[in-house]
Amino acid sequence: MKKLIFGAALLGLVGVSCSNDDDNTSNTTTNGSFTVTIENVAPLNTFLKSGIFNTPVGDSSPGPATPGKRYEFTVDAGQSQSLSFVTMLAATNDAFFAPGNEGIALYDENGNPITADVTDQVYLWDAGTEVNEEPAVGPNTVTNQSGPNTGVDENGNVLLMSAVTNGETFAFPPVNEIISVSVTHQSGTQFLISIEDLAGAELSTSMGTRVAPLSPGVYVVHGGDNPLFTEGEPDLGQGIENIAEDGDVTNLGTYTAANTGVTYPASPGVWVVNTEGTNPLFTEGVVDYGDGIEAIAEDGNTAILGANILNLSGVMDGAIMNTPVGSNNPGPILPGSSYQFTFDAEVGDNLSFVNMLAATNDVFIGTSDQGIALFDTNGNAISGDVTDEIYFWDAGTEVNEEPAIGPNTVTNQSGADTGLDENNAVQLLSNVNDGFTYPSVDTVIKVTISAN
Structure with missing residues (x-):
């Protein structure tokens, strides 16, 4: 903070x-x-502002952001607040993109609003809720499963994907080859946030190259540490699992809305x-x-x-x-x-x-x-x-x-x-x-x- x-x-x-x-x-x-x-x-209240992003720019209905598409939304934030969000890396079991513990600061150390590419503050996380299978190949990955919430429960902790050592591990591309996140100061206390699935967002698998879309997600403006999850601890049960496994924002969106305000x-x-x-x-x-x-x-x-x-x-x-x-x-x-x-x-x-x-x-x-x-x-x-x-x-x-x-x-x-x-x-x-x-x-x- x-x-x-x-x-x-x-x-x-x-x-x-x-x-x-x-x-x-x-x-x-x-x-x-x-x-x-x-x-x-x-x-x-845990969150000052919150919302759902679920419709890519140019699309007429909610859905994933496939390579070359992006989500956009605006937030109002003060100098003491940060931005956090969660979006699933589709074609996986329970992998998601999100900022780290402190969220993304929207003002610099002098209190000036930023306009910047902040992708270097975004990480690929393992929710620890479902046993990993080969992306886009495993039967319970989101693109292959027979229905939501399938797969073997893992009962693990939220970890950086790069730190996962138990079970199956896979070579994911660097974050900046899949996703691009930018902040643009509009005026006053308002910022435009862009979360883009890059045109070349792909995963290499045993079945060949597969695209890597992003799911709809949830964002929050908050003070202090990232309130959506804690690295090294189990999922809080508020809806991260639903996004990370199925790209479903319903539970986390409901929870954040109920805990948003001054x-x-x-x-x-x-x-x-x-x-x-x-x-x-x-x-x-x-x-x-x-x-x-x-x-x-x-x-x-x-x-x-x-x-x-x-x-x-x-x-x-x-x-x-x-x-x-x-x-x-x-x-x-x-x-x-x-x-x-x-x-x-x-x-x-x-x-x-x-x-x-x-x-x-x-x-x-x-x-x-x-x-x-x-x-x-x-x-x-x-x-x-x-x-x-x-x-x-x-x-x-x-x-x-x-x-x-x-x-x-x-x-x-x-x-x-x-x-x-x-x-x-x-x-x-x-x-x-x-x-x-x-x-x-x-x-x-x-x-x-x-x-x-």
Whole structure:
């Protein structure tokens, strides 16, 4: 992976807390103690983008790419993502072409999109699921078998074909004599991918020369290591076998589609207890105060707002939240993890907080601008799920780009505070028409308040 999910700025500061009351002189009686849990309930998606390629250029229906034909498809990818794909070398039992462990990087080390022949990053693999026979000759090779999924089960591991030593081994041509893979940058974050079966793609067999087509396949855009298979380990059972043995993309295509989408962490943030009727952190429809919301909304950096807690309107107490429950180190909350904090409050107090919706440019998670009332009209402390009082806000400080893809989104930017200044007011994200799709709040965050 080119960079971690967050840079150091997203870690925030440790141990900042304050109060406007002097402990030695205060005669205020608190009315209750509260514990707040902010849990990330978003799905943890394995793939950012995925799809099937199954119709050669110029053909009117799905089918293999025979010598001289190619598959083409476009992908959108950010600087921290790579491309992986799987396509069968037809006429074999379970051989397939795919990139190696890291996938194919679509940006160079300087963050520039590439246009290049990347065939040297593609390898011929043995899926280890079916015993090999002589290509195009064996009775269970894909061109000769009586039906799909025939042949003797191998129960082996995914290996480079060049590393296979057990059973029958055959002299396959070099990869670049069968397949050509190229990446062409189109514009913005879009790339055209071409996977061509070369005009001279042939296999030498005991029965003479046979053509070597490519099957339909599946592609994914991902962060980190290649998530489709692991060299030296058995097939994951998600559909590689179906492609490698039969050129059937159904299972892997279904699996990747079900696990595709943006994963949304939440950054460290700041919480405050403020008096009713005050707007301590921001005001809807008004430009950001400049107290530190921008740094959280764009970079997950709590330093500025944390240092300004004492100066915020109506604030009685507050602190930075930056260490997930069960962790010893500051960091974002990924799906399945949470922040938790406890405080005292009295009737008339509200709770306000902000965290960055990571993978975006300047979207933050927060309460309304006046916060959540901690006591009902009868003076009883509230307790329960308050997610319906949590919103996604656009800070209006940086122009939005596609989440997790745009070059200045927090997971892709080259440094803190990049991106085009926007100079707009803070507003609900649901009121922003930027052309991008966002999840609903309750599919990402769950917030509960417990009166102790």
